[in-house]
Amino acid sequence: MIGLYTAAEVRAAEELLLAATPEGTLMQRAATGLATVCLGLLGRVHGTRVTVLAGAGNNGGDALFAGAHLARRGARVTAVLLDPERAHAAGLAALRTAGGWVTGPDGPTGLERADLVLDGIVGIGGRGGLRPPAAAVVERAATGPGLMVAVDVPSGVDADTGAVPGAAFPAQHTVTFGALKTGLVVGEGRGYAGRVHLVDIGLALPPAGVHQLTDADVAARVRPPHPGDDKYTQGVVGVVAGSSTYPGAAVLCTGAALRARPGLVRYAGTAAAGVRAAWPETIVTDGRPSDAGRVQAWVVGPGMGTDDDARSVLAEVLATDLPVLVDADALTMAAQQPDLVRRREAPTVLTPHDREYARFGAEVGEDRVGAARRLAADLGAVVLLKGDATVVAAPDGAAYVNGTGTPWLATAGTGDVLSGLTGALLATGLPAVEAAAAGAHVHGRAGQLAAEEGPLIASDLVRCLPATLARLRRAPADRLGDSGV
Numbered sequence: 001m002i003g004l005y006t007a008a009e010v011r012a013a014e015e016l017l018l019a020a021t022p023e024g025t026l027m028q029r030a031a032t033g034l035a036t037v038c039l040g041l042l043g044r045v046h047g048t049r050v051t052v053l054a055g056a057g058n059n060g061g062d063a064l065f066a067g068a069h070l071a072r073r074g075a076r077v078t079a080v081l082l083d084p085e086r087a088h089a090a091g092l093a094a095l096r097t098a099g100g101w102v103t104g105p106d107g108p109t110g111l112e113r114a115d116l117v118l119d120g121i122v123g124i125g126g127r128g129g130l131r132p133p134a135a136a137v138v139e140r141a142a143t144g145p146g147l148m149v150a151v152d153v154p155s156g157v158d159a160d161t162g163a164v165p166g167a168a169f170p171a172q173h174t175v176t177f178g179a180l181k182t183g184l185v186v187g188e189g190r191g192y193a194g195r196v197h198l199v200d201i202g203l204a205l206p207p208a209g210v211h212q213l214t215d216a217d218v219a220a221r222v223r224p225p226h227p228g229d230d231k232y233t234q235g236v237v238g239v240v241a242g243s244s245t246y247p248g249a250a251v252l253c254t255g256a257a258l259r260a261r262p263g264l265v266r267y268a269g270t271a272a273a274g275v276r277a278a279w280p281e282t283i284v285t286d287g288r289p290s291d292a293g294r295v296q297a298w299v300v301g302p303g304m305g306t307d308d309d310a311r312s313v314l315a316e317v318l319a320t321d322l323p324v325l326v327d328a329d330a331l332t333m334a335a336q337q338p339d340l341v342r343r344r345e346a347p348t349v350l351t352p353h354d355r356e357y358a359r360f361g362a363e364v365g366e367d368r369v370g371a372a373r374r375l376a377a378d379l380g381a382v383v384l385l386k387g388d389a390t391v392v393a394a395p396d397g398a399a400y401v402n403g404t405g406t407p408w409l410a411t412a413g414t415g416d417v418l419s420g421l422t423g424a425l426l427a428t429g430l431p432a433v434e435a436a437a438a439g440a441h442v443h444g445r446a447g448q449l450a451a452e453e454g455p456l457i458a459s460d461l462v463r464c465l466p467a468t469l470a471r472l473r474r475a476p477a478d479r480l481g482d483s484g485v
């Protein structure tokens, strides 16, 4: 698992290390790592044009020292000082000694011809949207030809939440130091960070409160059948979804459960005929969930409607002592009767998108991890908050940010696939928060695989699930999420 950290956690770890190392050591490690990544990205350094945007803090210091490294290797480096009086003195001296030029935001920045732009305006010390002079120079950099590389954090992105309250540096690569900051992989920040490179500066970090699963983590949680398994021991999932008029959600949800966990899937609901026709492997009843037979977890909600019958079916499922995944229409109904969820003792997983989340009484806002944690704590349930980077949080605050999302998943029916898939993992006995995080990861990888063939529809995801799981099991242990690290 990859740990994700806040600025305060990184600062606390830095302080310990700063006290134990000669002055400037950490910045030298950071700057050397940064320059090494830049050398790799540039390929050829001699004669390349580099513009360093340097703010007044240590982030600017990192960038200036890295600029000095590149200048010593023959790059033509221009440092643009946003606050010349307060620029990092040692970094500036190093750059000058290495032959770099220095100017202000209104001087000859070289941005219009740069091969590489290093963003050292602000790092974890940034607060709020970028101030006007910084915002203006970032805008010029973004319209220029240079490769956009952010130092530690893209300036203007909140390192903790990924919020982007104003202008921000749209990086193609972010070279981050010591630990991955949560804001690089969640919310809007994810889109500004580009590919993230982690440079080790020797920090000793405490256990993280937020994690990202790797392919290997997920493969270890989605076990293949053991030789002694039968159809019941692999986990039996029950699906309550769809309606006679709209069987599609039921067909997708059931199909995903079958493809994720081909032990046994039961279906209860009015789309029984459609499900039977699409998936003859399913044991189907058009009666109540209690008529379906024994299951180890329920998925309830996609396309089931919100009428009185649906309400009573939802109440029946939530009254069981089994894990339940609540999605779509069932979320709408649960938001009106949240005590049905609160008083459960067995695990519950809620899978809202932002509008469904708001039905529980508050908007998601810019801090998506915080929002998922709040609702999870309030309801005593695992919350899987869907998004570009889906967030999963447990009532105790444990949280995951998914790293495999793809914009191709923004199409009808993909949520039904996620709930069937995740419900199947829940039925295998995985802790609910892990089933949800693993479900989101597999869903994203299935989206990527399906999108290799062109624009995807939700049924493609179902079709791709077996190959996705097989690929996950073959993935090298260090293949990480697509936040790029």
Ligand SMILES: NC(=O)C1=CN([C@@H]2O[C@H](COP(=O)(O)OP(=O)(O)OC[C@H]3O[C@@H](n4cnc5c(N)ncnc54)[C@H](OP(=O)(O)O)[C@@H]3O)[C@@H](O)[C@H]2O)[C@@H](O)CC1
Pocket: 014, 018, 026, 027, 030, 055, 056, 057, 058, 059, 060, 062, 121, 122, 123, 124, 125, 126, 127, 128, 129, 130, 131, 134, 151, 152, 153, 177, 201
């Ligand atoms: N600690 C260590 O040993 C190591 C730290 N390292 C590096 O240090 C970085 C943290 O450095 P830091 O603490 O100096 O803060 P930093 O991110 O440079 O920002 C402060 C400056 O930004 C300004 N500013 C703030 N908001 C702004 C805005 N919206 N728009 C515009 N400007 C804004 C603020 O201005 P002020 O408020 O003071 O006027 C001040 O000038 C960290 O990210 C990593 O890169 C590495 O070298 C490893 C070792």
Ligand SMILES: [K+]
Pocket: 059, 119, 120, 121, 122, 123, 150, 151, 152, 153, 154, 155
């Ligand atoms: K930066």
